[in-house]
Amino acid sequence: MTERRLAAVAAALGEAAQRDVPLARHSGVGIGGLAELLVIARDRGTLIRAVLLAQEAGIAWRVFGGLTNILLPDDGLRGMVILNHTRGVDYDTATCRVVAESGAIIAKVAQETTRRGWGGLTWAVGLPGTVGGAVVNNAGAFGGEIAKTLSAAEILTPEGHIQTVGPDWFAFQYRYSRLKAAARQVIVVSATFELTLRDPAALAAKATEYTERRQRTQPPGRTLGSTFKNPPGDYAGRLIEAAGLKGTRRGGCVISEQHANFFINEGHGTAADYQALIDLAQAEVERQFGIRLEPEIEIVKQSAVSDQLSAR
Ligand SMILES: Cc1cc2nc3c(=O)[nH]c(=O)nc-3n(C[C@H](O)[C@H](O)[C@H](O)COP(=O)(O)OP(=O)(O)OC[C@H]3O[C@@H](n4cnc5c(N)ncnc54)[C@H](O)[C@@H]3O)c2cc1C
Incomplete structure (x- = not known):
């Protein structure tokens, strides 16, 4: 049922739409599984039309820009992912x-x-x-x-x-x-x-x-920028460094030696690796200093999108 609707919407959008595209190719940090339907909107008309078509067909959708601030799930996103390339x-x-x-x-x-x-x-x-x-x-x-x-x-x-x-x-x-x-x-x-x-x-x-x-101050390599917001009166990077976590690795991701609030994908990192470092930094900073760090990056879970899908 959903498959039929996705295929119809993809056909209506023509060349702008592609099926089962690895989001890692498009995300700044190089992480993210397949988008069931990816739309690259190069003009305003396509951007608006894609949203309206998805809404009409009851397909879950999200619009992203440069994907520079989003941790996308390893198991990808269901529904329609729109990448906004309207550059005028x-x-x-x-x-x-x-x-x-x-x-x-x-x-x-x-x-x-x-x-x-x-x-x-x-x-x-x-x-x-x-x-x-x-x-x-x-x-x-x-x-x-x-x-x-x-x-x-x-x-x-x-x-x-x-x-x-x-x-x-x-x-x-x-x-x-x-x-x-x-x-x-x-x-x-x-x-x-x-x-x-x-x-x-x-x-x-x-x-x-x-x-x-x-x-x-900012390390080169594939990152999502500052992982955590600075808590009032302090710096997330200083706290993570003071917790002794610089250089800590989980799978293919590492807490930067240069700036501890930057987590780097060294090439084969996954969302699970990145998340493991987030959980570790949060737990250690809270245990040692009593401060709960809040993510600045947005963490997208597939379940969030499929809930939206099934809720329609
Ligand atoms: C190396 C590095 C340095 C950074 N430095 C800074 C910094 O100094 N200051 C700072 O604030 N941030 C910084 N960031 C974070 C990031 O660059 C910014 O938050 C940026 O504005 C995100 O833009 P984007 O197009 O990549 O958004 P995305 O990551 O694609 O999306 C971010 C959110 O916006 C939503 N969204 C995107 N476009 C639209 C739209 N047209 N309509 C509705 N919703 C939309 C998405 O759904 C998502 O929820 C840095 C990131 C990196 C990797």
């Missing part, structure tokens, strides 16, 4: 306003606005992922964050309508928006940023400083 960006010189499709690469937008001398996104010059993922996570670095410059966004509502919302709608907090907690039934289609004219040379110097800081 409009720069309005008169107003320093940027309207970006949600699949645009956030670092490229930040680099271009920095080059133009438009201040407000320079902190993101080295941020992996897409505009949509950055909005959902209220991504931030070096004192900047999405919430500070986002002035509006277009969303696709569960009823299938495009709606323009202001920043308040997102209820932004530290690395949080209401979409992080939502039932994943709303997607960000585009985002508008209001920037301000600044001295281009000063912005370029900042960009260089941020890039160098990332290179100095």
Whole structure:
């Protein structure tokens, strides 16, 4: 039954849709089993159509951007996985306003606005992922964050309508928006940023400083970025290091020697290996220091998606 519906939706989406694709190929950390139906949405029409078709057919669906912040399960995801590759960006010189499709690469937008001398996104010059993922996570670095410059966004509502919302709608907090907690039934289609004219040379110097800081502090290799949020008044990396866990391995994953809040897939790592390191760090830090670390990355379990599937 589901198979028939998946096949019909795949046929309707033509070349954008593929069956049984290893998500590890697309995820930043190189981990993740098969997507039953993978849709690569290269334009806004395909993005919206894929969601509406899945909804109509009663197929569970999720939209992802760069998959830079998600631990995907080894046994893959049922239903439809949509990868958002809508990359269009409009720069309005008169107003320093940027309207970006949600699949645009956030670092490229930040680099271009920095080059133009438009201040407000320079902190993101080295941020992996897409505009949509950055909005959902209220991504931030070096004192900047999405919430500070986002002035509006277009969303696709569960009823299938495009709606323009202001920043308040997102209820932004530290690395949080209401979409992080939502039932994943709303997607960000585009985002508008209001920037301000600044001295281009000063912005370029900042960009260089941020890039160098990332290179100095963040380990190279396949990671999901910071594994845990920093607890109030402390640093997750410092606590994991103090717990004596730097360099600890589980299967093909290791806690970085350079920065203990980064876990690296050395090539053959699995979600189970990554999860084992997460569990170990949480348990040891709590046992030794009485602090419960909360994951910053999102951990997706297949059961979550199949529950949604069977609930339909
Ligand atoms: C090396 C490294 C460094 C990093 N440094 C930072 C940093 O300094 N600061 C920081 O905040 N983060 C950092 N991150 C984490 C990550 O880059 C950001 O959170 C990024 O914004 C995620 O974007 P993405 O497109 O990859 O999202 P994904 O990982 O694909 O998705 C993240 C979440 O957003 C949802 N989502 C994605 N797009 C949409 C959309 N259009 N509509 C609705 N929901 C959507 C997904 O369903 C998922 O729930 C880092 C990661 C790495 C690997």
